[in-house]
Amino acid sequence: MFEDRPSAHPEHLLLTPGPTPIHPRAQRALLRPMLGHMDPEVFALNGEIQAGLRTLYGTAPATFTALLAGTGSLGMEAGFANLVERGDEVLVCVNGSFGRRMAEMAGRYGARVRLVEAPLGQPIDPADVAAKLDGARLVAVVHGETSTGVLNPVPEIAEVVRGSGALLTVDAVTTAGMEPFYMEAWGIDYVYTGAQKCLSAPPGVAPVAISERALARHAARRTPTPLWYCDFGGLRDYWEDHTYHHTVPVNLHYALHAALEAALEEGLTVRQARVREIGEAVLAALTPLGFTPYVGERAARLPTVLALRLPAGFDDAGIRRALREREISVTGGLGPTAGLIWRLGLMGEAARPAPYRALLAALEELLNERGLVARFEAALGAVPA
Template sequence: MAVSLPEHTLLTPGPTPIHPDALAALTRPMLGHMDPEVFALNREIQADLRVMYGAAPDTFTALLAGTGSLGMEAGFANLVEPGDEVLVCVNGSFGARMAEMATRYGARVRVVQAPHGEPIEPAAVAAQLDGARLVAVVHGETSTGVLNPVPALAALVRGSGALLTVDAVTTAGMEPFFMQDWGVDYAYTGAQKCLSAPPGLAPVAISARAFECFAARRTPTPLWYCDFDGLRDYWDRQSYHHTVPVNLHYALHAALRAALAEGLHARQARAAQIGGALQRALAPLGFTPYVARPEARLPTVLALRLPPGFDDAGVRGRLRERHISVTGGLGPTAGQIWRLGLMGETARPAPYLTLLRALEDLLGERGLAERFLDALAPVPA
């Protein structure tokens, strides 16, 4: 007997609500991972990923059977050898994770840091570039809502000859990404973020230059599961490597097609519109942007500093009783901020109207939903 579950309003910075097309694709009958139909599907996914990433035609794209953190780890496992100089940009939890992973793979890690809530400064990267084999940066730092200046950083790295790895977990698929034009060598995201597909896949893009560096390795890749050659054996040569989650491929394909059909510029505008309306609605309560510089605010994760005396855990707990999930701060920002997801299907008016009406009730504050709707209304001609 089917169990009826209450509808949940998921407003977190990942996972995001599953796109209806992706949800329908999950119900397709199972096929074997070596089936010709699956290989044809995979080719379409690879082509669509090149479009999403703005990648060159010879860029290798694939899906790793794991979350975005596997995408992060696969880059270091394949492109870093013990003793390599690696420069990691750290201004939040996920930049710090990059530094830890690179260290575990034997790299000599140098860190360029910026305080939480502030972007990485290109001048600070330029000062430490000498001798780096690889530079790693998080495009959108999910833990703080900061957008790092990847185009400016990439221009510096290009001149140094180092490889550039970019964590695009909260950017790719929701706004234009220009892998080829910027000179990014390795990029990855998670299916459950901007694309609103189920968790469990990490879409990656690997440049021809990254493959050349991989081919010149002195030692075998320590991570067999995501060895670049093994991935290429399955995705390009159609030979067995490991069993891929076929139905997740179907769901990702559907979500990716929906994103590209909508258009990345349109999705970017949608996130910006919802984010701006939310700030206007919550400002009278004392919510303020955590990131001071407007150009450094991540459009897909709205980080808002909480009003003085606001009961963070208590309010979020009462919202959860109403089946509304909101995420607080991570690490040093716990109890200080809310992080509201504006990726994929979360960046819609309906779920945030649900939140604002619930806050009106819980806080005894009227007008939140009305201000939100007024901010969304088109400006009269």
Template sequence: MKLLETPQLTPPAPDYSEHTLLTPGPTPIHPRAMRALTRPMLGHMDPEVFALNRAVQADLREMYGTGPETFTALLAGTGSLGMEAGFANLVEKGDDVLVCANGSFGRRMAEMAARYGAKVRLVTAPLGEPINPADVADHLGSAQMVAVVHGETSTGVLNPLPEIAEIVRRSGALLTVDAVTTAGMEPFDMKGWGVDYAYTGAQKCLSAPPGLAPIAISERAFARYAARRHPTPLWYCDFSGLRDYWIEHTYHHTVPVNLHFSFAEALRAALEEGLPERAARVRWMGRAITAALAPLGFSPYVERPEARLPTVLALRLPDHFDDAGVRAGLRQREISVTGGLGPTAGLIWRLGLMGEAARPAPYRILMVALEDMLDAPGLVRRFDAALESGV
């Protein structure tokens, strides 16, 4: 069954004539978000800004799949600030925190939790494989928080979040989720899964400019925060100060107003398209790219199809492939693709399929370039045929 028939079912793509950005983030800025960046500046305490923020909060609840009263907000920083804010507010010295780590960003979670005094334990999986929910159950013990990366950007793995969340929910532990490469492109059920803290980055699936971290905080998380023995060590993102600004409209710090306006447009565009439709679009694109490149020796890095992260297509490179040389040649043609990170450097490419990158136009530019550089006649034709058939 085809999830998406033709490119005509999706909104017009932006102009890629200057640079083709196919990385796992940032992504090409949505045209509506780009226009919003140029609007005249308003003060961060202006009533129009507060009205915009209320609309953003409502849209974030829809994106994350929360309850109607769940607190949502934008942090003035990238996704890593979203990660840190959760640990800063919800972890105290000596807390037992279980971190699911099967890539670079899971291990970053562990490092941050440790810096805030947690006794960190790890559940691991080999690179390219998802976390096993049974291992989470076996190691849960008396953990007060479990942290997991939904889509591990460094390896292109989709962790089984619903299954992990069910185990954590029964234990009573808080669940923190890195949704950086899933929220806004994949349906996310924060309420149904029982997620307590979730965050992403504006520049990922929503194709807004970098500089904002959309977060959602459950009432259980706020209760844990209220029970802290000591003040939150990170003043800038203290949950109480954030709530004062976003709900009570009292001054806390100066928010990047034009980034708020730009983000609001990108988020609204995503919701208008529909999260199921966006999920279908990314899978359609991933199948076409994989089918086109397969005869050249590219293959999925993640063996199990259900464990492949749709928004970051991790492809194992052909034998004797000049990874650095080809990517440098592409860069000379104003095309950016990303190689592996750490132990996967030189082994894989990580192609971004988030937001406005998950369109035929930019990837056709890549196919044209590779057909020429690799002397691979028929590559563009295969890609077009795969798009048409839905493979």
């Protein structure tokens, strides 16, 4: 059986925008013996996860945090399912594929969706949010737009939304754990990420944080939450009251706990510096070949997903296929940017010198270019291995 064979790719380098290489401590945690999801030891571990998520997201001390049993897209959907009722005005910021996914989900839950749009490769303008804010019950924005490598100005957008009466929900899938994030200080009501991104845990759980304002909005619903599985009330029954709601993936909780613990031990500011330094070094190595940042405004470049416009005449599919044969995976553009850009993942364990040193060495061979590794090393500085 396939499941019984050892991996054919023990040294495969995963440099995609997700999933990321699993942290060694998370990998080991998966080997722990199974316990029941109602076991006191699991509840104790869940409590540690909740405390760690409050630090990760910069929440108020009593903010409700939890893991949803699904990937980041479930985190996205759960927010709309719990906080939107039919006919609600919802303002969605769209400048890429995942903002557009937000708009689609909100519409499926009966929202009257209005869009604030920006061209691909450009950030959302907070003034445009302010101009369309009137009457909105909820505003939704992607912090780091994975499809284009844009970092949206969430603190400025949050300042615009604050005091309007609208809730603010934020997709932090490619930022939480590697980018500054301050839920309480910024005034965010609902945030989610995916375990397989900046934390380098296996995919399958979505860490969320929910403000008191959001919980109050949920409690005042006129109709039950249409998504039973992720109803905020049911989640609190399990995570706070320790009563049964559904069977959680205990082994993924083990792994997320280990990865989260490792991230907090390393230090969030250290991780933020690490991803920036490696990204700048990769850019320094590739710029002489004609690679250029897809996002023109430096402040709007997402450090965790380095989006690079390809040189003229570059064989995107061919080079990526040749890299794959060398056990290196990189990702091209998505939708309109296919064949136009590469999106290099710099999250969690991918944001280390060794895998990018290997990528650049392979490109030296494939492109018959020398000096890529040397330029990378020269620009790198003292980034931890």
